[in-house]
Amino acid sequence: QSILMLHRVRLMQVRQKTMLTNAIRAHLAEFGLVAKIGREGVDELLLLVHDGDERIPELARACILALAEQLVLVKRQILEMDRRITACHRANEVSRRLAEIPGVGPLLASALVAHVPNPRAFSSGRNLAAWIGLVPKQNSSGGKERLGGVTKQGNRYLRSMLTVGALAVIRYAQRHGTRRPWILQLLARRATKVAAVALANKMARMVWAIMAKGERYREPVVQAA
Template sequence: MEVQVIGLDIAKSVFQLHGLDVDGETVLQKRLTRARLLPFFEKLPPCLIGIEACGSAHFWARELTKLGHDVKLMPAQYVKPYVKRQKNDMADAEAIAEAVTRPNMRFVPAKAPDEQSAMMLHKVRMMLNRQLVMLTNAIRAHMAEFGVVAPVGRGGVDRLLAIIEDDDDYHLPAEARLCLGMLANQLRLVKAQILENDRRVLASARSTELGRRLMEVPGIGPLVASALVACVPDPSIFRCGRNMAAWLGLVPRQYSSGGKARMGSVTKAGNRYLRQMLFAGAMAVIRRAMQGTRRTWLTRLLERRKPKVAAMALANKNARIAWALMTSGARYREPLDITA
């Protein structure tokens, strides 16, 4: 019997397959190593392959597509309801094969290498910033053990670094100064890498016409523009701007039943990094709005809502604006002031 659908449960070195025929009957259950996976699919007639959208999924989607197969990536949380009883590789592969055939299933577009590379800039930036905070806190904590403290902020850290470099300073013993010098050298290296990473992110945002248009929106800077271009290569997968905002977790959570609609806080689902960046950009706009004199919908919202609530509303609005700009090809138009 010819295989029509395959559920592929991927891992680092071992892969589980579950194949179905045209009637949905199980005709294949196979376990393959990494080296045998592509040769197996080369001999197989073109079929529908379902994969959970997880680590290395986009790579395998591209490789299997080159062999003529129709590959569909699905969010793992949408596959989980199809797992029967105990969780293991065979059960996961069977659930994937079942889920990929559902007509209402939502799929994840496979990313190209360039899109993954652009997003890697942001992931590395997050890791470097975490390392920066860790190194700064470590230097402050160790020096506080010898009674050396400094004010909060960059100036305080620079003052501590100057003490570490001063061999004539009496506060630090020689062994402690040697260890702190290692941390200081690492801190300088991380700062230089962050600056280089930010330069590349800015160049990535400016390199595309879409990125330049997105940066015209207040609250969307190079980081958000570059991440949007990388994470949403095809905005037409969203039916409207609200769907994209929901994908980013910027819409209220529903607790509705019996015809009664109850809305809670935002869902915080989907792409966490983009949501954080949109919120950070919105907070910058909020601070300017609180200091300005222009009468806009944002200033009126701030009169009855807390700044962070208003920032979340602005982040939601910016996500919808970004979707509109990405689908229509139009440029951002500044709204008129409110006179009433």
């Protein structure tokens, strides 16, 4: 429960960080000050505020500086939560084994261990993937089975992180290649986000095997042509 609280508080702080960042951008845009997307863009805007840009009235500058102070505090709190989560991850043998899966880092591994304390409560990896919400809806008609998109049911937090991890694996495969050629074959037929959900589904099944059976991740062996 304590580790779950760490993740929930961190998620709340990340949302606060996003809200503060968007507020700073929106307020400064009213005075014609815009910057590129990303952290660097916000830093550039705040630098203009600190340097006393004449386009920003004094009262507006005071408001933006107040938001900037909150942003700095929230960032520090997120770093502290990350430090605590990493410590919990390193102290847990199952979490360390999960982090061997490509796309699964300490944050996701710790969250999986906290959310699934008894993996044998699921009879298979598919059931775990369905509980998370990574199994597509099935629509059968006329003897033909059609798979739709995933629903919004399930554990949204784990589903989001697994999908983000899968996207990272896909991006790496596109740039550097992979020992799992089916990923590139899937990308040739489906959009990137669809392929990411399919890979996240496979990752969830790997997670169940590692947690329920005590296995370790095994890198696929490239067969000679």
